[in-house]
Amino acid sequence: VDTATLARALGAQLFGLESQEIQGVAALDAAGPTDLVGLFEPRWRAAGRHTRAGAALVTEALAHHLPAHTSRLVLADADAARAAWGRALRLLHPRPSVAPPPPGIDARAAVDGTASVHPSAAIGPFVVVGAGAKILSDVAVFAGAYVGAGVELGAGCVLHPGAVVLDGCVLGAGVFVGARAVIGSPGFGLDAQGRVPHIGRVVVGAGASIGAGTCIDRGTVGDTVVGAGAHLDNLVQVGHNAYVGENAVLCGQVGLAGGARVEAYAVLGGQAGVAGGVVVGRAARVAAQSGVTRSLPAGGTYSGHPAEENTVRLRRLVRLKRLASP
């Protein structure tokens, strides 16, 4: 696209050439004349001054840190620029960076005769699809993934290489499951005989994403739930019967014990943990590495182990530091 069209699409004000052809997005130090770069973090200024990019998405405050040959697509502030940056990436890179198998069922896949696979779905080599599974339109199941008996994959779901969705689990439309993630593993409910049967499922809402290596246990009785639009990063652990609300965000290596509940729009920082039966309130923000041992009200910001209101905790830490000063 040309710079003028791009600026319109991104809601940016253009300073520079209107008809410059832009073909992709690149990093400041790797870009060439047909690339768009982004400059909306102050620490990127040095790299900005030497970029060879044809155009830059930039904040007003940083617009003069670019060479003369780079057209500027200016946005008011960093938040606006970040949002436009995502739009630019989607616009200029509409194809996924990890190529799916071609539509149809690869001859080397093992698809049960009672499974239903939409003709537009792409099933890669060494994939297993179990009895009675339902795979809707435009689904991409990469090589080596496992789709258990009775599983339902909504339209447009993507399962990266080696992803495992065990029997009976249900994924809504457009769910992404990263490589080697496991959905529906038997939970960790133990008694004197060992692990008890886990007869529940995992149900994932539309548009949710599950990172690489993440594990979501099925419910003991009843379901483990991941709400629509929730995003789980890599290596997250979700215990049996946990609940993750709509649009909640769990960063890398977060752990939810069995029956933990994270309400909609809550955000948990990396390596944070939530104890069993505990509730993280709607839109609450929990700092990285926090340990949530009691339920947290909606909307606040929390940190520490046990997790508590962030400013209360920080004030106490400051006072303690003063008390302990030599």
Add this chain to the structure above:
Amino acid sequence: VDTATLARALGAQLFGLESQEIQGVAALDAAGPTDLVGLFEPRWRAAGRHTRAGAALVTEALAHHLPAHTSRLVLADADAARAAWGRALRLLHPRPSVAPPPPGIDARAAVDGTASVHPSAAIGPFVVVGAGAKILSDVAVFAGAYVGAGVELGAGCVLHPGAVVLDGCVLGAGVFVGARAVIGSPGFGLDAQGRVPHIGRVVVGAGASIGAGTCIDRGTVGDTVVGAGAHLDNLVQVGHNAYVGENAVLCGQVGLAGGARVEAYAVLGGQAGVAGGVVVGRAARVAAQSGVTRSLPAGGTYSGHPAEENTVRLRRLVRLKRLASP
């Protein structure tokens, strides 16, 4: 089974119909007339009042929080009810919720000619079984799992999809290995040339279970050991030459450094870590997210980083909170 038979099997006192047919276990809000539900946590009371279940396993204290149409199988307290709940699940759901491949070797598996596979074992598609491996009776190896050269899988072992057991490792009878778990990865012993060879094995005792995505490194020299009846949750990391005693429990995302030792019946909460060469004593309980940097005596309860006796630590935290109060 009918309610009278069920009550006898669970050691519960029956109040209600004796000949009501119960076919399965269900959640309070999803149950129907042929389902058994459980009501032994006070926070479930509200759901209990509106259940449509035919029968409920319930504590004396909560028995009146059920509708009239639900037969009561009453146990004295929550501990008794929880134990009976596990028995009910096993009784009413004898078949695994994740269906194994049929017995025999799938034509799409790659089984080395020198491996020995019992005729009753089930080997799924895309499984690899290496030279000299021994797979005993009633083993189930799900699709895509890897059984290395010389591995021994005891009778009744279950390897979920994509589980990896590398060369020479030995699993006792009835061991469960979750999807994408890795047993026998080369350990993290480093020297100036990089990773040193790790020539030891991993030996897992009978009845142990290994969660999805969990990694257990082989010993550098000598073995990494997981004792009989030990249970490891998902995404646990066990370093080279670590030792996990019989019936020990490691919750999700626990990490044991190389040479760490967790004695029998110890319980480590989620995301806890144990340093190299350190011993967690028999039946010790370590709170979630604790960092064990020195050996802990048997039987106590510990928390914090560095982990210490729990009540000592909590008392100090209370005093510090008071000192720091404004």
Add this chain to the structure above:
Amino acid sequence: VDTATLARALGAQLFGLESQEIQGVAALDAAGPTDLVGLFEPRWRAAGRHTRAGAALVTEALAHHLPAHTSRLVLADADAARAAWGRALRLLHPRPSVAPPPPGIDARAAVDGTASVHPSAAIGPFVVVGAGAKILSDVAVFAGAYVGAGVELGAGCVLHPGAVVLDGCVLGAGVFVGARAVIGSPGFGLDAQGRVPHIGRVVVGAGASIGAGTCIDRGTVGDTVVGAGAHLDNLVQVGHNAYVGENAVLCGQVGLAGGARVEAYAVLGGQAGVAGGVVVGRAARVAAQSGVTRSLPAGGTYSGHPAEENTVRLRRLVRLKRLASP
């Protein structure tokens, strides 16, 4: 080899038989007359006294804790002995303890016609190699691994079973990737529409090693980088556009947020985390479970959350303990 040759190769002084044949390394309690054992940690003394080993690599201080039948290969101190131990392992166990597939492409692999695979490379069953991938000499790709389109694997790379290297990622010579590890997963950059496209790559330098189950996200724009000779243990999470310098060491379950930077020779203890955009300085040492929220200068030792200079923090903790004593 005989003991005299071994002593020379390890730079040790030999006390005992010169022509004793040593065939392998073993643990103190499992060794026989043709085995070499190591005794360089004081806590191993008891096991040393009863070993049946033919020879022992031992420090001067511990040399008298061995039975008379065991020849001694003596080194001055534990550091020297540890270094020699690694050399002994490499010398006596030159073949990997996890057997690779034979050279050539297994008939059950799915290799794209446009991929280039060196004849000396070993491609196991159920492996996928995508369009345009380049696999150089002496590479071993174990069963079930996934090599995406355009991936480059340098000479001597080893991908253990089920390892995933997604499209466009580049591994230098001699890189080891553990079982079920994932390199090049789409990162966790989110906006109002969900995950933004991640068009960058992961670039791994020569001689680096990536543990089992570890996940390294591709860059959003630009690359995620793991430097030459860096070692990542199991279940480590590396976010998009993070940078791990040459010879840095990340222990088990470490997490790097997007854009975190760990400079060369830095060492992060198990379960430590680094926030986005934060820098861990060259050769800095960060204790296990630390949370690095601000950049740390080169060369120091740090601990805690937020991570700070270790001795400063320990002194404060001692003072606080005193203040809080009853």
